[in-house]
Amino acid sequence: MANEEFEPLIIGFCCNWCSYAGADLAGVSRLQYPPNLRIVRVMCSGMVHPNLVIDALTKGADGVIICGCHLGDCHYLDGNVKAENRKEAIELMLEDFGVEPERFRLEWISASEGPRFAKVIREMTESVRALGPSPYRA
């Protein structure tokens, strides 16, 4: 597959209280961002088990982004702290599975940051597009 035709598939886990609302705001504000993102709404970034990230990346996704509330803003007080603690374990495992570290991102996006959401997704899509398809993609 030539790189020009390659359209990355990115899975985004967005927390219900901030980032999903942020994505919503980007939508209702008619901000443009690439359609490569598939959003999965979760109650909290702290509930995204590393299993989900690794499974996604080894079973066909080209990138995974977890979006949560800014530290201190979590609806459940410290869910995003848990997500951040797991970030390092996830990055180590990417190495174990031979997946480039750029394919995974953890970002804090609040409900009012629609433009920032669009910008982060644009950046993420471009960096994954530059990497090419995931090594696990058949």
Place this chain on the structure above:
Amino acid sequence: MAIKVAEEWLNICGGCEVTILDIGEPLLDLLGELNFVHMPVLMDHKYFGQMGEKDEMEIPEADVGIISGGVRTEKEKKVAEVMRKQCKTLIALGSCACYGGIPAMANMYPLEALYEKVFRGSKTTDSAETPSENLPPLLEKVLGVDEVVPVDVYIPGCPTNPDIIVKAITCLLEGKEFKLEERSVCDECPVKREKKAAGGQIKRTLESVEFDQSQPWENTRCFMEQGFLCLGPVTLAGCGNKEGNGDGVTVPRCIKGNMPCRGCFGPIRKGANPLVDMMTAISSIGLDAKQVPDRRALLNRYIGAQNRLRPLPARPSR
């Protein structure tokens, strides 16, 4: 009437056969019910007739087939297939048969790289061609038995617990199904847990675990919380026996020897990924996941088959 049993060893050290012997006294009662018709470790039965005159591999028909060892060569693959055809029920005995076992750590490298290292790359060996004459060719990777033929009963462990073999065979004699309960080693481990590591550092097992043998188990702190890498959270339970005369607490075998669990019973359920689960467990109790040495091999030590260990995908040069 005695049921016919065929036993076959494939890519294995022979420890699981010793475990059958290790059943001890209950074996004497069982033997009356069993008639071993084929067992290379005990008797000299040729696959192609006594003089090698037959064309087809021959293993006598049996009610129960026991296979220990994973599948590494073309010959072992063929043996597994014939065993499946000749046996009504097939048991995978030991971690090698169930998940590839220790030999499956070779699955981290492509076959060519292994040949290169063993026959030409090692400093202490004279370079030689890869031997091919009179040897069955190796498969590309080490397989669990169930990757070649369907398996009815799994008895993992390296080596396994003699009591489970007795239970499995008794179940089969009574016509019942045998399956280990989907519980983790931690679920049956009696030590004291506080859900938080004592310090962030991971210790090596040569530093001794803190314990007091005169105290009951409830007073020993969880080994993982003491900072040792214990694979209990992601490993199937079943290795432990009840202490005393069968009325005490169940203690997993390695824990009983004051060593952390090494994970030989394999994943708790099919499709689980102990590497990922363990890394999560390590970071959530507050140990530093970076300090785990050789993560892939260590956390997949006995379970490299079924694609859990594979050569890393080649990265495009950037």
